[in-house]
Amino acid sequence: MSADSPLSVAVTGAGGRMGREVIAAAADREGVTVAVAVNRSPVDPVAGVAVEDADRLDDLLASERPDVLIDFTGPDSAVAYAEACAGAGVPLVTGTTGFADGQIEGLRAASDAVPVLKASNFARGVAALRRAVREAAAALPGYDVELTETHHNAKRDAPSGTAGSILDDVEEVREDLDERVHGREGDAPRSAGEIGVHARRAGDVTGEHEVLLAGNRETLELTHRAGDRGVFAEGALDAAAWLAGRDAGWYGFADVLDAGAAADGAANE
Numbered sequence: 001m002s003a004d005s006p007l008s009v010a011v012t013g014a015g016g017r018m019g020r021e022v023i024a025a026a027a028d029r030e031g032v033t034v035a036v037a038v039n040r041s042p043v044d045p046v047a048g049v050a051v052e053d054a055d056r057l058d059d060l061l062a063s064e065r066p067d068v069l070i071d072f073t074g075p076d077s078a079v080a081y082a083e084a085c086a087g088a089g090v091p092l093v094t095g096t097t098g099f100a101d102g103q104i105e106g107l108r109a110a111s112d113a114v115p116v117l118k119a120s121n122f123a124r125g126v127a128a129l130r131r132a133v134r135e136a137a138a139a140l141p142g143y144d145v146e147l148t149e150t151h152h153n154a155k156r157d158a159p160s161g162t163a164g165s166i167l168d169d170v171e172e173v174r175e176d177l178d179e180r181v182h183g184r185e186g187d188a189p190r191s192a193g194e195i196g197v198h199a200r201r202a203g204d205v206t207g208e209h210e211v212l213l214a215g216n217r218e219t220l221e222l223t224h225r226a227g228d229r230g231v232f233a234e235g236a237l238d239a240a241a242w243l244a245g246r247d248a249g250w251y252g253f254a255d256v257l258d259a260g261a262a263a264d265g266a267a268n269e
């Protein structure tokens with residue numbers, strides 16, 4: 001299915017901050033329809049789309065046959081919705097964060113039956129930040145690395161899923177850094193293998209991630225700030241359009257962006 005093909009999506013967590021944003025972004029995008037929208041607790045229609053009880057999801061997937069389900073909810077529900085997708089043969093895009101390791105296994109099990117794309121952040125700028133951080137951390141051996149993320153005061157999981165992805169990236173290229181230290185208090189001198197992790201929660205901040213690298217009398221700061229949640233919703237719709245019709249398997253947002261870059265490259269040849 002190409003990015004221009006018609007796309008019908010199901011949205012879980014339709015009454016949540018991101019669910020509402022996805023429905024609004026779908027309404028703005030030509031050829032995209034929201035065939036199913038569900039929420040755990042009752043909510044009024046969102047952008048003119050009726051929101052059904054989440055308990056009806058299996059029936060709705062069977063009757064409406066959406067091309068992709070887009071999920072921004074909570075870890076338990078995302079795993080349950082992945083099972084529903086696997087049962088109904090519907091590809092899944094999930095941006096939910098805060099999974100425990102065992103829950104990721106639940107998502108991966110669904111990817112045996114259907115394509116599953118999981119991303120901790122659907123902003124293109126964060127994908128670029130992650131590449132820049134990997135490059136900088138590899139190029140600056142021995143430098144200290146500290147990560148600070150800031151989010152709105154209603155965010156549940158800490159540190160953010162994006163922070164976790166960035167930490168995985170740093171640890172991959174800097175094997176000497178293998179201890180995540182979450183904040184510091186008291187007599188807490190820094191040891192060489194630490195990556196400090198700081199989670200701030202305040203007001204209505206959409207999402208900020210800053211990586212500080214310091215050593216050799218210099219500092220480098222790499223920062224991404226999301227201006228609004230539409231950035232994530234648009235990325236999730238791009239991912240949904242890319243995922244529809246693919247083989248079962250486990251995918252990430254980088255697969256979507258790499259495919260776009262390859263297509264742009266071919267067009268420029």
Ligand SMILES: NC(=O)C1=CN([C@@H]2O[C@H](COP(=O)(O)OP(=O)(O)OC[C@H]3O[C@@H](n4cnc5c(N)ncnc54)[C@H](OP(=O)(O)O)[C@@H]3O)[C@@H](O)[C@H]2O)C=CC1
Pocket residue numbers: 012013014015016017018019039040041042054072073074075076077094095096097098119120121122123157161232
């Ligand atoms: N990957 C990315 O780019 C982004 C990821 N996120 C992630 O998306 C998730 C949702 O964020 P946000 O929209 O701000 O959160 P909200 O709390 O605003 O919305 C969550 C929604 O999911 C529903 N929900 C939560 N838990 C369950 C459950 N156990 N079963 C069924 N429904 C559930 C809620 O329903 P109810 O109202 O009934 O409780 C609500 O509608 C978080 O994990 C967040 O970190 C957020 C932004 C971007």
Ligand SMILES: O=C(O)C1=N[C@H](C(=O)O)C[C@H](O)C1
Pocket residue numbers: 097120121151152155156159160161162163206207208
């Ligand atoms: O909960 C949020 O709001 C966000 N969650 C994601 C995360 O945990 O990384 C992505 C984004 O930063 C917003």
